[in-house]
Amino acid sequence: MIKINNLHKFYGNGESRTEVLKGVSLNIKDGDFVVILGASGSGKSTFLNVISGLEPADAGTVCYDDKNICEMNDTEMTLFRKDTIGYVFQQYFLLPNLNVDKNVKMGADLTKNTNYRSLIEAVGLADKKKKYPHELSGGEQQRVSIARALAKQPKVLFLDEPTGALDEATGRMVLDLICKLQKELGFTMVMVTHNQNIARMANTVISMNSGRIVEEYTNSSPQSAYEIAW
Amino acid sequence: MIVSIKDIFKMIGMLIVSFCAVIVCAMFLNYHLDLVTVENLITTELSRNFYKAQLSTARVVSGLSGGCLLLTTVVLLCFYIGHYIGTHQKQLGIMKALGYTRWGVAKHFCVFGLPILVGTALGYLSAHLLMPKLYEIQNKDGYLPDVAINFHPGLCAALVLAPTIFFALLAVIYSFVKLKTPALALIREQSSHKIVTSKKDRDRPFLDELRKSNVRQKKSLVFFITFAVFCFAAMTQMSCSMDELASEMMSVMIMAIGIVLAVVILFIATTSVVKANNKTITMMKVFGYSAKECTSAVLNGYRPWAYFGFALGTFYQYILLKLMVTVVFKDLSDKLEYKFDVPVMLITLVVFALLYELIMFAYTKQMEKLSVKEIMLD
Numbered sequence: 241m242i243k244i245n246n247l248h249k250f251y252g253n254g255e256s257r258t259e260v261l262k263g264v265s266l267n268i269k270d271g272d273f274v275v276i277l278g279a280s281g282s283g284k285s286t287f288l289n290v291i292s293g294l295e296p297a298d299a300g301t302v303c304y305d306d307k308n309i310c311e312m313n314d315t316e317m318t319l320f321r322k323d324t325i326g327y328v329f330q331q332y333f334l335l336p337n338l339n340v341d342k343n344v345k346m347g348a349d350l351t352k353n354t355n356y357r358s359l360i361e362a363v364g365l366a367d368k369k370k371k372y373p374h375e376l377s378g379g380e381q382q383r384v385s386i387a388r389a390l391a392k393q394p395k396v397l398f399l400d401e402p403t404g405a406l407d408e409a410t411g412r413m414v415l416d417l418i419c420k421l422q423k424e425l426g427f428t429m430v431m432v433t434h435n436q437n438i439a440r441m442a443n444t445v446i447s448m449n450s451g452r453i454v455e456e457y458t459n460s461s462p463q464s465a466y467e468i469a470w
Numbered sequence: 471m472i473v474s475i476k477d478i479f480k481m482i483g484m485l486i487v488s489f490c491a492v493i494v495c496a497m498f499l500n501y502h503l504d505l506v507t508v509e510n511l512i513t514t515e516l517s518r519n520f521y522k523a524q525l526s527t528a529r530v531v532s533g534l535s536g537g538c539l540l541l542t543t544v545v546l547l548c549f550y551i552g553h554y555i556g557t558h559q560k561q562l563g564i565m566k567a568l569g570y571t572r573w574g575v576a577k578h579f580c581v582f583g584l585p586i587l588v589g590t591a592l593g594y595l596s597a598h599l600l601m602p603k604l605y606e607i608q609n610k611d612g613y614l615p616d617v618a619i620n621f622h623p624g625l626c627a628a629l630v631l632a633p634t635i636f637f638a639l640l641a642v643i644y645s646f647v648k649l650k651t652p653a654l655a656l657i658r659e660q661s662s663h664k665i666v667t668s669k670k671d672r673d674r675p676f677l678d679e680l681r682k683s684n685v686r687q688k689k690s691l692v693f694f695i696t697f698a699v700f701c702f703a704a705m706t707q708m709s710c711s712m713d714e715l716a717s718e719m720m721s722v723m724i725m726a727i728g729i730v731l732a733v734v735i736l737f738i739a740t741t742s743v744v745k746a747n748n749k750t751i752t753m754m755k756v757f758g759y760s761a762k763e764c765t766s767a768v769l770n771g772y773r774p775w776a777y778f779g780f781a782l783g784t785f786y787q788y789i790l791l792k793l794m795v796t797v798v799f800k801d802l803s804d805k806l807e808y809k810f811d812v813p814v815m816l817i818t819l820v821v822f823a824l825l826y827e828l829i830m831f832a833y834t835k836q837m838e839k840l841s842v843k844e845i846m847l848d
Contacts (some may be wrong), residue, residue, distance in 0.1 A: 294756060294842045319520050322758025333753050337665055337683040342676065349676040350758055
């Protein structure tokens, strides 16, 4: 369970100081699929970065099973990231000098996961494991990035606009893959998107505007990536 | 302006290397030219032998140091231009797309000759400030008639103007070649995807793989780090071992140049390694790798090359001094002896190890400070 309580985040100093998160509180259940919706500048990406430990909060608490990550020092935070979270970025951020196999190994070696190649197969890239990132399409690179994040067997997977740079067909394929892997492996998933249709796939939907949660609801029957509109 | 003054300031390494090259060459070549003028005044066989040895020393020292540092400056310049084009691909691509010709863009790179002009001019002036002391020491031996300092305009042109023009032209030609990439590829930053792949695909741990891959991708940095340590090892050991072959002033100068060159090049190379790996380090931190593991993957691959540079520098200075004693000074009545100085080598090795680890420690601390948010700003 992730318990987020009264989270505040500011950017800038003096007169240009802006409050990006204005006292956000939320509970995320284990194994849940949460989608955070919001327009550009709503604070959704900052919220994701703070609750995943990539950015420090200015006030409030983020507790993973009662451990408040806002109070952790650098070493504790490194261990927390290693043991708990996986991250998928919109821009993939694969290591350009390493092939698919070695990129996925980046995640696998952290938890001594020797079975990581099954994930490369699961994302449909078994025949491309010797290819380098620049030799892959955008969709393939995102699939490598998903395999890399899952290879470290995270308890929570954070995804920041994972389909933002992909076309519709590739986007649907990537989302379908993520959902299947989530059901199979049982991790908690928190995804930020501005695409309202993707929200139909989630169990829990959070809408943000101007640094606040303005709506929170549960989908009684989540749809698949091929059922939603794009 | 395509290349700004701020970009030129980043080329402090080239300025320092050219300064070092010219200060040594100017002093010894000026002395060489002035020494030739007293040839007719030499009467004894001993003096003639000493005269020949002095001429050879001046030629060897200026030729070796000048040649070596010229090569380093050429590599540094190509590295800087390559790096500049690599980091400004988008802007250069847009200019090409808007209709600027390759030549129209490349000609602006002539400003890369500016640090060479400043470095060589400062080197030449400093050499003239130090020359009275050098001449005083050389004249003190009494083997030769007193040699007076003369200004040689040709030497000034050869050491200041010629390198400036040469490097400005080299910068234009090299950038002209590098800008061959089509405009769209530059805009999409596709030319930076020249990946050097491993011939053998071994199943190594990720950190080992990344370490080896980093070294494979940046061969110019391997050269710089090896060369920096080579300079340090050769010049510091040489200056401590040549007490009978050269004056104290020359020893101190050689040691100072060795240390300055090594530290400057090592800092430039390490900064470049860390900057080039900023995203990799950030991603590793996002995944939960510790700062120690990041340092190990990014910097440790160069350590064997640094020690190889030390061994090479030690061997080089031994051969050079041995040659000086057996070839250059062979005709002198006082037979000079040279033996490899083990204690000096050991002390230099310890000093080098401490200096190297100190620099690596400073960069580890810098890596620790890298914010994981940096990657999101891309």
